[in-house]
Amino acid sequence: MSKTKVLLVGSGALGIVAAYTLEYNGFAEVTVVVRSGYRKASTEGYKIDSVQFGSIDHWKPMKMVSSVHEAVANGEVYDYIFVSVKNLPDSPTPCEMIIESAMKTNPNTAVILCQNGIDIEKPLIEKYPGHVILSCVSLIGCTNIDCVVTQMTPDNVQLGVFENPTLKDRARAEQILDKFISIYRMKEGKNVVNKDTNVRQTRWQKLLYNAAVNTSTALTDLDCSRTAMAGCKEAIWRPVMREIYAIAKSDGYTLPPELEDIMLNISDGLFYTPSMLVDVRMNRMIEVETIVGNPLRIAEKHGNVAPHLSMIYHLLKMVQFRIKEKQGLICVDDSVKEYKTTDEYAKGF
């Protein structure tokens, strides 16, 4: 039986764990696109320290390329494109653009969006009608810092089919989902791979954590445990989570009441650095639009008010501005300063 062809775009910690898992199971032929750090990854490989796989030195996926273009340069066709790059609709290259050349080569390619946030499937459904778009929601604690991958908690994913009005054959979509589950699930419960029959509900539940925890750690440059020590749980996380509950409800999804406290306490003692904080520290763009902007737009549509989340959003948009300027995506001329006269300045009184 020929192996399933998977193009894995995004070599963050999560992508590397997924690639390793697929190769470990042996049913897939994985091509990993490493967009940044390709030279180091392709020469030295990855150092993996994992609760699931133990310690591995110098690991390289069987196929490694530096771009999606390169991955299809010889006419390669993929059954699945596993997307674990960050979802940045406010960047010059949102993810539906990144995978464009691979989508063109096969009308049957399914896309797996292994990313946080809500409404992330919308731009893909619009650009690629008829393609199956799968949702992968991951609960995993892991980091990849300069090819050193640390996995602190076991891989735990929920896989399902996104609501998609352009899909003709729902049964076929389910088969495509089941096949991926079968090649990703490990023996003896070494990872948790669940079929998700209510994708949007799952995403709202995950958002409860991300909208509160990722965001506030990113804004204050403190890990989860330190933000909690500083009083964040009651003062910030809980009020933000309550607003997510209300927005989800207006969207038709009732989140379990006990989830609030579970999510508040899930990172206790871990001194965990959420991905958004890692991004801020590395001066990389943050997923502010899919994690905070989209929920707020849903709130606005339903006339919901969410002042705590709104503050988080606009402060993070400013952080994004700072990151974009550092990356040269925004150019500000601050050479001309307009000094004021006493009279002008004293208008404040």
Added chain:
Amino acid sequence: MSKTKVLLVGSGALGIVAAYTLEYNGFAEVTVVVRSGYRKASTEGYKIDSVQFGSIDHWKPMKMVSSVHEAVANGEVYDYIFVSVKNLPDSPTPCEMIIESAMKTNPNTAVILCQNGIDIEKPLIEKYPGHVILSCVSLIGCTNIDCVVTQMTPDNVQLGVFENPTLKDRARAEQILDKFISIYRMKEGKNVVNKDTNVRQTRWQKLLYNAAVNTSTALTDLDCSRTAMAGCKEAIWRPVMREIYAIAKSDGYTLPPELEDIMLNISDGLFYTPSMLVDVRMNRMIEVETIVGNPLRIAEKHGNVAPHLSMIYHLLKMVQFRIKEKQGLICVDDSVKEYKTTDEYAKGF
């Protein structure tokens, strides 16, 4: 006539401009306490680049000491203690402690608090009943970076007597106020020194700016103009200012409606770095309690809800936690991380 003796505590930009002004006018003998950077200041002096005084190299005040203790070591007595250190009730040395040794030597010493925030006089009135405490609210754009003082906008201060139930003789307090105004005011209107007959009103008005602008620039590491470009005015500054209006009103103070837009636009084109942002960049503690915490406590007392200001407050408290840890004032043991099992971790679903 003997000169008025002024002890100036706090050699930030504002303190140096005040010391220079007092010496320039010639009616005061000024002793400047330089707590950090004393060596450089006492050997090389200050480089001043000022819209008001022009360029001065190697300026030193007549008397410079490295601590308040040193300033009173030989039994010196001061008519005024001008306090322009930061007001940090949450630090190991709040400002009523810093000036303690100088307060003991003279029961008639008046204190001038040239600091931002509301309710800042309360700890001083409690610790030093009967002393005249003056309010100095300054609208000035200036920075002091490693003994280089840049003054971008003219000095503009409002001086008044704080409400003080421990004061027996209000007329005497007014005389003490008038005397300081007369030694600080420059000829030909080179600075603006106004008598403030409604100190708390003035402080609420200044707070409108500080609670919105200082705080959000400090949280996002962007100067005023960049935060404005990133959409801050309508999304953050205005909602925060509206909450300050409401809290001030509950406290008995009606702020002029037109002030909102004046404060929103007052920094246009200046690319100004507010002091709180400077502090964050230098890893120095920030005035979060007097600028945000005290107004919120007043709101709470009157049953006011201020979610935008509350978010600002709690995020800044976390920034303060980060700064305190870097300064060694907080010690966190993050060497023991508690990893979790799949089951525990998966409770989130």
